[in-house]
Amino acid sequence: MTAVLTLGPAVAVRWRRRPVVVCIVALTIVLVTMLVTLSAGRLGIPLSELPGVIAGTGSRAQEWVLWTNRLPRLLVAAAAGAAFAVSGAMFQSVTRNPLGSPDVIGLGAGAAAGAAAAALVWPGLVPVPVGALAGAGLAIGAVYLGSGAGFRAPLRMVVVGIAVGAMSMAFVQLALARATREDAQVVAAYLNGSLAARAWSDVVLIVVALVVLLPVALALTRPMQLVEMGDEVAVAVGVPADRVRTWAVVVGVLLTAAAVTVSGPIAFVALTAPQIARRLTRSTGPGMVAAACCGAAVLVVADLVAQYAVPGIVYPVGVVTAALGGVYLAFLLVREWRRSPA
Amino acid sequence: MNGPPLEAEGLTLAYDQLVVAQDLSVQIPRASFTVIIGPNGCGKSTLLRALGRTLKPRAGRVLLDGEPIAALRSKDVARRLALLPQSPVAPESITVGDLVARGRYPHQGILRQWSAADARAVADALDATEVADLRDRYVAELSGGQRQRVWLAMALAQQTDLLLLDEPTTFLDIAHQFEVMDLCARLHEEGRTLVAVLHDLNQAARYATHLVAMKAGVVVAEGPPSDVVTEPLVREVFGLACRVVPDPETGTPMVVPARRDAHVRHLP
Incomplete structure (x- = not known):
């Protein structure tokens, strides 16, 4: 089912119905889950009172819950989920491998190490987001050099990335061990991937990152589709494969760094969400918008589960995504194992 | 435009440390069906990749209608030259x-x-x-x-007017091989310039209007199949003793390998 959407002579975009439906469903899930999260728990705002609180006629406690406590957190969850997912879609496309997502190839861990360095080891030297970006940049640089063939050797990128991720996490542990107990506790929670106590500054950071980078990701989608078919096919139809890969990696690194800055290296959203989107849309290439919608849905739902699944205990959201994503990762590894001749 | 639509000038071709060809020059005649032949590892596919700019030459340049292909925008080239990779x-x-x-x-x-x-x-x-x-x-x-x-x-x-094909018949059974070759011949008759790498000498001789024979990174002979496919050349390039007879279907040269005992005697 393909149709062409035209806007005057300059714009003509082909689209299929299925991805559009998937996006609408995913966004509906995001919205419904947000409403449920807002109304859940002891401090929850009943849905009937929500319009009043938004209009400013609620109690002061309710206003605090909405504007300070829960809404920033929900918006960060949705936007960071989208950023992780788009970053994952780009890296999985570059590595031509569902395992090649930024959290598996050490990018999330690198960003976390950078954040830990900025927060604990050399506090005040650079802002934490800059530290996260530098960490992610260093990690991808190490993967680039370590694979021996840059970004052209997908499987080696994955293997080297796992090593880079392990080293980054070791650095994080070192930073935590050196820190005072109070500092360390805050950072440890953050490093699990946590959405607790998000502020509006976090919302602004991640939303700006998405607004700037998502269009670039969209512009890269079609060239990346062709690069997935091999460099020779891509070059034959006029796609500069190396340049497209470089751009995809830059956008992916920036998105991961932004998302890690506001939420910590939440595990496996980048791994799972793009694949969920790809399966649901039955598309034959990376679909950035669908991935973003699915990523937002995954993280918002995971956050709800983390807070209310076990009464009385609030888990960091990263624990939930790690548990779910771990199962999926195992499934991928087993499938890969079966596919390759023993 | 009367010059060759595609031309290689003094190419040095290499993968990492392995140099496949040095100072290699070749011209593709306009509106020809050019077929590059040669033994395994002679650099014929490498040359085709360089002509299709999927491999950057270490030295020398490829000219598309007289313009250096490396200086042209990738999409502009792709509107003038198409390439079908091997697999x-x-x-x-x-x-x-x-x-x-x-x-x-x-x-x-x-x-x-x-x-x-x-x-x-x-x-x-x-x-x-x-x-x-x-x-x-x-x-x-x-x-x-x-x-x-x-x-x-x-x-x-x-x-595009130019179409490059890297071993388009490999992995196909014989009927499908000829189906693809007939299709290529038709595309050529419609006015396109085709450049293909082929393994099968008899197919090459039957369908090509221009043959380029390569050995160890060097062009040994080029011209119409009747001039290129000769007994001495096949022996020199492929190390195969043979007789060349007219193809009973088309009259183009056909290579018939010599009997086993003759084969042994003729090898240098």
Whole structure:
């Protein structure tokens, strides 16, 4: 089912119905889950009172819950989920491998190490987001050099990335061990991937990152589709494969760094969400918008589960995504194992 | 434009440390069906890759209509020159129509992603390769011969005058090989310039209008098949003792390897 959407002579975009439906469903899930999260728990705002609180006629406690406590957190969850997912879609496309997502190839861990360095080891030297970006940049640089063939050797990128991720996490542990107990506790929670106590500054950071980078990701989608078919096919139809890969990696690194800055290296959203989107849309290439919608849905739902699944205990959201994503990762590894001749 | 549409000038071709050819020059005659032949490892596919700018030469340059191909914009080149690699990989669960439509990329923009001209070019390409009725089938479920025609259709959708084919008949059974070669001959008759790498000497001699024989990175002979495919040349280039007789179907030169005992005697 393909149709062409035209806007005057300059714009003509082909689209299929299925991805559009998937996006609408995913966004509906995001919205419904947000409403449920807002109304859940002891401090929850009943849905009937929500319009009043938004209009400013609620109690002061309710206003605090909405504007300070829960809404920033929900918006960060949705936007960071989208950023992780788009970053994952780009890296999985570059590595031509569902395992090649930024959290598996050490990018999330690198960003976390950078954040830990900025927060604990050399506090005040650079802002934490800059530290996260530098960490992610260093990690991808190490993967680039370590694979021996840059970004052209997908499987080696994955293997080297796992090593880079392990080293980054070791650095994080070192930073935590050196820190005072109070500092360390805050950072440890953050490093699990946590959405607790998000502020509006976090919302602004991640939303700006998405607004700037998502269009670039969209512009890269079609060239990346062709690069997935091999460099020779891509070059034959006029796609500069190396340049497209470089751009995809830059956008992916920036998105991961932004998302890690506001939420910590939440595990496996980048791994799972793009694949969920790809399966649901039955598309034959990376679909950035669908991935973003699915990523937002995954993280918002995971956050709800983390807070209310076990009464009385609030888990960091990263624990939930790690548990779910771990199962999926195992499934991928087993499938890969079966596919390759023993 | 009267000069060669595609030309290599003093190419040095290498993979990492392995130098495949040095100071290699070759001209592709306009409107020819040029076939490059030679033994395994002689650099014929490497030369084709350099001509199709999927391999950067270490030295020398490739000229497209007299202009250095490396200086041209990638999309501009792709509107003038199409290339079918040796074993391209189709994405999972892509349909024939969608795959062929991807050949339209060089004619499209970021926002103008589809036009009536695109639809027409795809339909024409599907017709020319006789795969129009496979349009909604998945590429993965096609036979080898069908799949190769679909890839050819994708290259044709680029609507270029120049078409480069890297061993288009490899992995096909004999009937499908000739089906693909007949299709290439028709594309050539319609006015395109074709350059192909082929393994089978008799096929090369039958279909080519211009042959380039290579050995160890050097062009040993070039010209019409009747001049190039001779007993001494086949022995020199392939190390094969043989007789060359007229093909009973077409009259083009046909290589018949010598009997085993003769074979042993003739080898240097």
